[in-house]
Amino acid sequence: MAVPKATLRAITPLIPAWPSLEAALAFFTAHLGFAVEWQDDSMAGIRRDGVAFLLVVNDERAWAENASFSVGVSDLDALYAEYRGAPARVGPLEEKPWGRREFHMVVPSGVCLQFYQERR
Numbered sequence: 130m131a132v133p134k135a136t137l138r139a140i141t142p143l144i145p146a147w148p149s150l151e152a153a154l155a156f157f158t159a160h161l162g163f164a165v166e167w168q169d170d171s172m173a174g175i176r177r178d179g180v181a182f183l184l185v186v187n188d189e190r191a192w193a194e195n196a197s198f199s200v201g202v203s204d205l206d207a208l209y210a211e212y213r214g215a216p217a218r219v220g221p222l223e224e225k226p227w228g229r230r231e232f233h234m235v236v237p238s239g240v241c242l243q244f245y246q247e248r249r
Contacts, residue, residue, distance in 0.1 A: 139181075145193035146173070146184040147238035153184045156237055160215040193239035205230050205246035212244075 146153035154173055157163040163175040163182070171186040180200055187193070202208050209222050209232055218235040225231060231245035 141174075141181045141183055142196075142198050143183045143185050144198075144240050145187040145189070145196065145238050147187065147190060147193055150184060150186050153236075153238060156216070157182075157184070160217070161212065190239060196239075197241035197243060199243040199245060202244050202246055205232070205244060208244055 144153075150168075150171070150173060154165060154168070154175070157175050158165060161177065163177045166174040166176050166181070168174075173184045175182050175184060182198075205222065209219075212232075212234060213219055215234065217237060220233040222230060222232050229245045229247050231243055234242045234244070236242060
C-alpha cells in the first residue's frame with residue numbers, strides 16, 4: 130500500500146523584529162505596504178499581496194544580519210520607485226547574468242530582502 134505524501138503549499142519566513150516588534154511593524158506597514166493580519170506580544174503576521182512574513186521578537190542581531198529572502202514581483206520598476214525612499218539600505222536595480230533584474234534592501238533589523246523580476 131502506498132504511503133500518502135504531503136504537499137508543500139506555502140512558506141512563511143520568520144523575520145527578526147529588531148529593535149522591537151512595534152518598530153518592525155511600523156517599518157513594514159508604513160514603508161513597504163504590508164498589512165498586519167494578527168499580532169501578539171512576541172510575534173506578528175504581516176502580508177502584502179501573496180507574500181507573508183512572521184515578524185518575531187528576537188534580540189540576536191546576528192540572526193537578522195544573516196537572514197535573506199528573495200521575493201518575486203510583477204513590476205520591479207514600480208516597486209523600486211516605491212521602496213527607494215524607505216529608511217533602509219536600498220541597492221541599485223541590476224541586470225543579473227542568471228536571467229533576472231533585482232535590487233536588494235537591508236531593513237532596519239539587518240535582514241536582507243532581494244526583490245526580483247524574471248526577464249521578459
